[in-house]
Amino acid sequence: MAPAPDKAPAPAPAERAPAYAPATDGRPVQIFQVSTLYGAATLAASLDAGQFGRREDARRLLLISHNAEIPETALRLETMTGYERIAARFDATLDWNETIHPYHPAAWAPRPEEAPLWQRVLRTAWDLGTAPVELIVESIQVNPAKALAGAFPESAVHVYADGLMSYGPTRNDLAQSLACRVRRVLHLDLVPGLRPLLLSEYGVEPELVPDGAFRAVLAEIAEDAAADPAVARAAAAGPTALLLGQYLAALSLLTAEEEEELHVRMLRGAAAAGHRSIVFKPHPTAPPSYSQALQEEAERSGVRLTVLDGPLLAETFYERCAPRLVVGCFSTAMLTAAVYYRIPVARVGTAEVLERLTPFENSNRVPLTVVDHLVADLERGEEPAVPGPAPESLTPLVRAVGYCMRHKSHPGMREETTRFLAAHHADPDVAHHFSGERLTQLGLPGGTATAQRSGGAGWIRTRIRTGRT
Numbered sequence: 001m002a003p004a005p006d007k008a009p010a011p012a013p014a015e016r017a018p019a020y021a022p023a024t025d026g027r028p029v030q031i032f033q034v035s036t037l038y039g040a041a042t043l044a045a046s047l048d049a050g051q052f053g054r055r056e057d058a059r060r061l062l063l064i065s066h067n068a069e070i071p072e073t074a075l076r077l078e079t080m081t082g083y084e085r086i087a088a089r090f091d092a093t094l095d096w097n098e099t100i101h102p103y104h105p106a107a108w109a110p111r112p113e114e115a116p117l118w119q120r121v122l123r124t125a126w127d128l129g130t131a132p133v134e135l136i137v138e139s140i141q142v143n144p145a146k147a148l149a150g151a152f153p154e155s156a157v158h159v160y161a162d163g164l165m166s167y168g169p170t171r172n173d174l175a176q177s178l179a180c181r182v183r184r185v186l187h188l189d190l191v192p193g194l195r196p197l198l199l200s201e202y203g204v205e206p207e208l209v210p211d212g213a214f215r216a217v218l219a220e221i222a223e224d225a226a227a228d229p230a231v232a233r234a235a236a237a238g239p240t241a242l243l244l245g246q247y248l249a250a251l252s253l254l255t256a257e258e259e260e261e262l263h264v265r266m267l268r269g270a271a272a273a274g275h276r277s278i279v280f281k282p283h284p285t286a287p288p289s290y291s292q293a294l295q296e297e298a299e300r301s302g303v304r305l306t307v308l309d310g311p312l313l314a315e316t317f318y319e320r321c322a323p324r325l326v327v328g329c330f331s332t333a334m335l336t337a338a339v340y341y342r343i344p345v346a347r348v349g350t351a352e353v354l355e356r357l358t359p360f361e362n363s364n365r366v367p368l369t370v371v372d373h374l375v376a377d378l379e380r381g382e383e384p385a386v387p388g389p390a391p392e393s394l395t396p397l398v399r400a401v402g403y404c405m406r407h408k409s410h411p412g413m414r415e416e417t418t419r420f421l422a423a424h425h426a427d428p429d430v431a432h433h434f435s436g437e438r439l440t441q442l443g444l445p446g447g448t449a450t451a452q453r454s455g456g457a458g459w460i461r462t463r464i465r466t467g468r469t
Helices: 037-048 083-087 096-100 112-125 145-151 211-223 229-236 256-272 289-301 314-321 332-341 350-356 365-374 394-405 411-424 436-442 449-453 457-466
Strands: 029-034 059-064 092-095 133-137 157-161 182-187 206-208 241-244 277-281 304-307 325-328 345-347
Touching: 029 037, 029 145, 037 083, 037 157, 037 211, 059 096, 083 211, 092 096, 112 145, 133 145, 211 314, 211 332, 229 314, 241 256, 241 314, 241 332, 256 277, 256 289, 256 325, 277 289, 277 314, 289 304, 314 332, 325 332, 332 345, 332 365, 350 365, 365 394, 394 411, 394 436
Parallel strands: 029 059, 029 133, 059 092, 133 157, 157 182, 182 206, 241 277, 241 325, 277 304, 325 345
Antiparallel strands: none
């Protein structure tokens, strides 16, 4: 049940909300919702590139949301190196968690009938007056972006994507009343030549955030890390390789023990490739034991290991230490290393995670597909490299995977998916991206022939369940 809006939530504390022009100045308001520094950097680059007009034409408010399972114990965006430089581009910062306390950002949204009341609460708490509001959000299909859009049902919405998920389909259906308000999808060109599927079923066009603008923002953030002890310690070790942790156990993609072993395999692969000084960048919420297991393996392998455990973006390390190799499973930071820093990348464990990923429509599927198709497998002895523009084979593969994930949202893609699978479903480099069960359900090449002729596996299960054979 939503909290009663009889009392407006208190504004964010003064130390997080620098003074800004009063609501009566007549300018429209742009609210930029963020939950990660990488996303905030994407927005900063978009602002610097003029994709939201001139700064003087609108009041820009940075709305921070802490979406971790237990926000109070997670690393806060405001404490990360480089945050202040990003925040300086905005007229004020706001805290979504404080605004809706005690509710969790991922769980709470106003009911439609409460939207007018909640808009009044937010306008009062955030000193918006009667100014028109424009929303710039991430992950529009889930809270808190969906909640914010619900509280301002008349506002235009811009969606920005800060990772590889933009290349996959929208994971949940949007109400048409919301979908028609989305103006564009802003995204980084992490795979040049590959077009995002995100929100394409609603006719929303993607728009690139310029490479130069994003690279400049990353360099700016890295300047703040010049005196950071964690970076200085890592640089002093003379590292040549960086291992990226993602904390996949938190996403239920691996067990904690399996993820520890994944990191150990990364280290072994880097050591086998000749790297004797290696840095591990753990996920901010990963348990300390992950680093301990790696340290033990480093000692056995005769490798010098440094753990980069500060509140830093991996990209800050690329800027300050210029490694010669970045290893990960399917982290967006792998593609950032390749595209913006020309650092060779390699993958470990990607195919295994892809193979066990459930359900089929899991939104991590397309990022895994992209990395599996583009990036060298370190354990197979493939040479780490900087992937170039998307090969001709990637777009049809991603679109076929996207169709199988969300076929009801993309009925127009069935014919091309059928052609692609008819030609490639037996290809080992393609087959592991699809499950026989899903292909059977959809009556596509590669599924069970009997089920396809009979209208799919669902038909067969129904006949068996009812005793009609």
